[in-house]
Amino acid sequence: MKKFTFERFARATDAATAVAARPAAMFLAGGTTLVDLMKIDVLTPDTVVDVRPLRLSRIDVSDNAITVGAAITNSQLAWHPVVRDRFPVLSEAILSGATTQIRNMATVGGNILQRTRCPYFRDVHASCNRRQPGSGCDALDGFNRGHAVLGVSEHCIATHPSDMCVAMAVLDADVHTVRADGTTRSIPFGDFHLAPGDTPHIEVALDHGELITHIVISNLPAACCSHYLKVRDRASYEFALASAAVVLDLDGDTIRAARLGLGGIATKPWRATEAEQSLTGRKASDATFRDAAEIALAGAVGREHNHFKIELVKRAIVRAFANAREAKV
Numbered sequence: 410m411k412k413f414t415f416e417r418f419a420r421a422t423d424a425a426t427a428v429a430a431r432p433a434a435m436f437l438a439g440g441t442t443l444v445d446l447m448k449i450d451v452l453t454p455d456t457v458v459d460v461r462p463l464r465l466s467r468i469d470v471s472d473n474a475i476t477v478g479a480a481i482t483n484s485q486l487a488w489h490p491v492v493r494d495r496f497p498v499l500s501e502a503i504l505s506g507a508t509t510q511i512r513n514m515a516t517v518g519g520n521i522l523q524r525t526r527c528p529y530f531r532d533v534h535a536s537c538n539r540r541q542p543g544s545g546c547d548a549l550d551g552f553n554r555g556h557a558v559l560g561v562s563e564h565c566i567a568t569h570p571s572d573m574c575v576a577m578a579v580l581d582a583d584v585h586t587v588r589a590d591g592t593t594r595s596i597p598f599g600d601f602h603l604a605p606g607d608t609p610h611i612e613v614a615l616d617h618g619e620l621i622t623h624i625v626i627s628n629l630p631a632a633c634c635s636h637y638l639k640v641r642d643r644a645s646y647e648f649a650l651a652s653a654a655v656v657l658d659l660d661g662d663t664i665r666a667a668r669l670g671l672g673g674i675a676t677k678p679w680r681a682t683e684a685e686q687s688l689t690g691r692k693a694s695d696a697t698f699r700d701a702a703e704i705a706l707a708g709a710v711g712r713e714h715n716h717f718k719i720e721l722v723k724r725a726i727v728r729a730f731a732n733a734r735e736a737k738v
């Protein structure tokens with residue numbers, strides 16, 4: 410591992426200033442992504458600034474929203490009684506990820522900013538436009554079984570790996586940040602992660618040195634009937650091949666409104682808004698859910714080894730909505 414300086418500050422703006430001042434500086438939270446990637450030379454920061462002393466470890470609950478500090482661990486968020494009660498999709502998504510030990514270390518801010526598990530991104534000898542702009546993409550014609558079918562470009566097909574982010578996308582969370590100069594802003598979750606397009610190395614809508622301070626999730630009464638379904642190669646300690654986060658608002662057996670997020674199959678946490686709209690006013694039957702799944706995957710582009718994901722995620726969508734419907738009955 411390349412040598413680096415480790416720094417701690419008490420104030421968020423001091424931490425942001427320290428990172429903003431050096432192009433090769435990075436924030437460190439639980440380290441479950443960053444330290445892994447430093448060990449294999451994919452990330453080589455010269456300075457690492459710890460976010461954990463910054464007092465970003467609170468969950469505040471009001472009647473209208475919950476506010477989650479960026480340094481709250483994945484376990485703390487998933488097991489919080491209000492989250493389990495108001496937003497089961499979020500709790501289920503987090504608990505489907507990684508292992509208890511990793512969830513105890515991993516933070517919410519770090520989860521949002523975790524990097525792709527694409528093996529070519531993680532191999533410094535491979536070509537990867539995301540890691541090294543302009544170097545090419547070995548995944549396009551390589552072993553792309555785990556790769557994305559939505560939001561892809563001719564420069565990158567890396568899958569966004571987070572489960573939690575799919576639930577945050579479906580709940581329309583807002584990511585709050587602070588910059589070195591003390592200015593703050595709120596970024597809607599759907600605008601936070603960027604599809605690769607021509608610039609796969611630009612993954613999120615953050616400036617260098619901009620610190621995530623907290624996430625706000627506004628109340629959504631229908632979210633008490635929400636669900637996360639994850640399909641993977643083994644039942645634990647495995648990333649999604651396909652996943653669906655759903656919210657179902659029913660009036661009898663008619664769909665008043667629905668929300669649909671997809672994971673494991675897209676280059677960013679994916680929101681299938683056209684499919685959501687198609688569900689409004691229809692009977693909550695498996696046939697209706699299948700129609701929505703077809704709409705959600707209409708633009709999917711499969712490659713040699715990942716074509717199976719298109720049918721797999723359609724079935725996951727139908728099952729996730731059916732599970733949510735049954736929970737409501």
Ligand SMILES: Cc1cc2nc3c(=O)[nH]c(=O)nc-3n(C[C@H](O)[C@H](O)[C@H](O)COP(=O)(O)OP(=O)(O)OC[C@H]3O[C@@H](n4cnc5c(N)ncnc54)[C@H](O)[C@@H]3O)c2cc1C
Nearest residue numbers: 438439440441442443506507516518519520522571572621
């Ligand atoms: C073996 C293994 C299995 C896993 N399985 C899953 C899985 O099934 N599903 C899933 O969703 N995830 C999975 N993960 C990923 C895991 O959830 C992430 O590694 C974790 O959430 C990252 O959080 P962290 O606090 O450790 O981040 P770190 O590693 O500390 O940081 C990650 C990135 O976020 C940046 N960062 C951290 N905090 C802030 C902040 N407040 N503001 C700005 N930047 C910040 C860092 O600079 C770094 O770039 C797995 C990880 C491992 C190692």
